[in-house]
Amino acid sequence: AQTVTQSQPEMSVQEAETVTLSCTYDTSESDYYLFWYKQPPSRQMILVIRQEAYKQQNATENRFSVNFQKAAKSFSLKISDSQLGDAAMYFCASEGGSQGNLIFGKGTKLSVKP
Amino acid sequence: DARVTQTPRDKVTEMGQEVTMRCQPILGHNTVFWYRQTMMQGLELLAYFRNRAPLDDSGMPKDRFSAEMPDATLATLKIQPSEPRDSAVYFCASGLGDGAEAFFGQGTRLTVV
Numbered sequence: 102a103q104t105v106t107q108s109q110p111e112m113s114v115q116e117a118e119t120v121t122l123s124c125t126y127d128t129s130e131s132d133y134y135l136f137w138y139k140q141p142p143s144r145q146m147i148l149v150i151r152q153e154a155y156k157q158q159n160a161t162e163n164r165f166s167v168n169f170q171k172a173a174k175s176f177s178l179k180i181s182d183s184q185l186g187d188a189a190m191y192f193c194a195s196e197g198g199s200q201g202n203l204i205f206g207k208g209t210k211l212s213v214k215p
Numbered sequence: 216d217a218r219v220t221q222t223p224r225d226k227v228t229e230m231g232q233e234v235t236m237r238c239q240p241i242l243g244h245n246t247v248f249w250y251r252q253t254m255m256q257g258l259e260l261l262a263y264f265r266n267r268a269p270l271d272d273s274g275m276p277k278d279r280f281s282a283e284m285p286d287a288t289l290a291t292l293k294i295q296p297s298e299p300r301d302s303a304v305y306f307c308a309s310g311l312g313d314g315a316e317a318f319f320g321q322g323t324r325l326t327v328v
Contacts, residue, residue, distance in 0.1 A: 145321060201263065205257060208258075
C-alpha cells in the first residue's frame with residue numbers, strides 16, 4: 102500500500118525568503134510519480150510540481166523546486182523568494198504506476214509574513 | 216476552458232437523508248477520483264475509476280456510500296443514509312492516468328445536521 106507522510110502541520114516564512122516543506126512516502130511500485138498540490142483558501146486544488154520517479158533530475162517550476170531522494174523516499178518542496186500568494190495548504194501526493202491510485206499526505210499549512 | 220464541474224457546491228441536509236453529489240470530468244479524461252477532505256484526516260481517497268470501471272473503492276464505507284459512473288460524462292457519489300460524521304468537503308478529480316496531472320473540481324461542502 103502507498104502512504105504519504107507530511108510531518109509539518111504548519112510552517113511559516115518571511116516574504117522573499119526560502120522555505121522547504123517535507124514529505125516522505127512509501128510504495129512497493131517500481132514506477133511511480135510524485136506531486137505537490139497547493140490549496141489556497143478558495144479550496145481549489147492546483148498542481149505545483151510533478152516528478153517522475155525514474156528521473157534523477159529534480160523537477161523545477163520557476164520558484165518551486167523539489168529535492169527528490171529516491172533511496173530515502175523523500176520528496177521535499179522548496180519555495181524560493183516566497184510571496185504572499187504562496188500562503189496555502191500544500192499537499193504531497195504519490196501515484197503508483199500499476200495501480201494508478203493518487204494518495205495524498207495530510208498537508209502543511211504555509212503562512213507567509215509580510 | 217476545460218474544467219471539472221461538481222454539483223452542488225454546498226449542501227446542508229438532515230441526518231438520515233440521501234445525498235447525491237455529481238461530477239462532470241474533463242472530456243477525454245479516462246480517470247476519475249473521489250476524495251473526502253476533513254481537518255483531521257486530510258484528503259482521503261474514496262473511489263477511483265479508470266475507463267468508467269471502479270478500480271479501488273477500499274477507502275469508502277460500503278454500508279452507506281456508493282460511487283458510480285453511468286457514462287463518461289458523469290460520476291456520482293451517494294450517501295444513504297447520511298450521518299453527521301459525513302460532514303466534509305468532497306472532491307472529484309479527473310485525469311489521463313499514468314502520472315498525468317489530476318484536475319480537481321471545486322468540491323462539494325456537505326453538512327449533515
